[in-house]
Amino acid sequence: MRDRQRSSYRGRFAPSPTGDLHFGSLLAALGSWLCARRANGAWLVRIDDIDPPREVPGSAGSILRTLRVCGLEPDEPPWHQGTRAPAYEDALQRLRADGYAFPCRCSRSDLAANGGAHRGACVVPHDSGTAFARDPAWRVRVDDAVIVFEDGLQGLQRWPLAADGDFVVKRADGPFAYQLACAVDDAAQGITEVVRGADLLDSTPRQIFLMRLLGLREPAYLHLPVAVTAAGEKLSKSSGARAIDAHGPAPALRAALALLGIPAAALRQPSPRTLLRDALAAFEPAALPHARILAAPGFS
Ligand SMILES: [Zn+2]
Structure with a gap:
């Protein structure tokens, strides 16, 4: 995959450092990673630390470490919006x-x-x-x-x-x-497609509006389903969603990849890296579920 020439596609995952990586954010990270890698493009990570009172100390580092353990390595050093x-x-x-x-x-x-x-x-x-x-x-x-x-x-x-x-x-x-921060940085990082959870769908029109006012290049958008509990509650740090187990992330990776339409036959590898390799080979954007919410039993 890496030996082919890189395309102009640039995707990103932009978590807020308000807690550890949980299943809901893993789903968004994987969705953006799969789309970027399938297009043979770059995948970036941007820490959305623009609201210091909401931040949990140490969580930016924890999120980046967990992504790495999951085999999700950004192609460029992560941006921190607090410096922007x-x-x-x-x-x-x-x-x-x-x-x-x-x-x-x-x-x-x-x-x-x-x-x-x-x-x-x-x-x-x-x-x-x-x-x-x-x-x-x-x-x-x-x-x-x-x-x-x-x-x-x-x-x-x-x-x-x-x-x-x-x-x-x-x-x-x-x-x-x-x-504003998101519109400015998606343009500054040359993002060509924003792949993120459908909970942000209502933010997108305002970001596009700002980009047009500022004369910035607009990316394409794809909003993935949001993971919810069996009771229909969105998995989030504030709802107490469990952190991804950095010592054994494969079960969470398999469950998230299955929700993104990867067939079970491609999810048999034991290690995160080989699991992602097979999942990417089997990934079809047309198989992504169109729902705005998906139940994620066992990961709330
Ligand atoms: Zn006023």
Whole structure:
């Protein structure tokens, strides 16, 4: 696989360092890895550490180690978004200069009358001369933008952005929003296809919108099913999903690969590396399940 010439495909896995790698994030990592490797492209890892209060110390290192144990080796050194604030600030200043970004001091309760959505003018004036104790948040106005895109698995998507209103790109307490950081870095890393969980499907239109405002190259998107418990609850760090066993990840790898449509006959190898090799040889994107959720019994 490695001796063939590398294609221009660039995929990525972008976990948040809010806990150890669990089955739900392993599914997304494997999905993006399989698509990248099948296209003979590059697969990158980006640590989404833009929200320090939510971070769990040591989890970025733990996630990277577990990926390695699973045989999922990125082709380039991982990016850490916590070091990328100057690039996000530059993007914010461009949005501001072009009249798309504006300072906002509206609170949730201020917006309650609009169903919680920010539409156009601020409810709380930010240039009234009043001394404010805090910096403002920065929002991007969406007007009547409708984002249409073809998802590789979920089909044609049509999202009117006005439904959720003008969205925050930099929070009042300092951190840049996920939507801005993700849009800027997917372009900066030259990502050609974003393969991730369908729980992020509703973020994609805002990221595409930002890329268009900033004149950045848009990747293609493919949203995989999200792993849920038998009770239908999404596997996540906050729901207490178990960490992948770094000393014996093969059972979790087999279960995740099976959910991604790999036939059982290709999942008999004992070690992660040989398991992935056979799974990749058997992988067919057309066999990926179209559902938005999939039960993952035994891994919650
Ligand atoms: Zn406002």
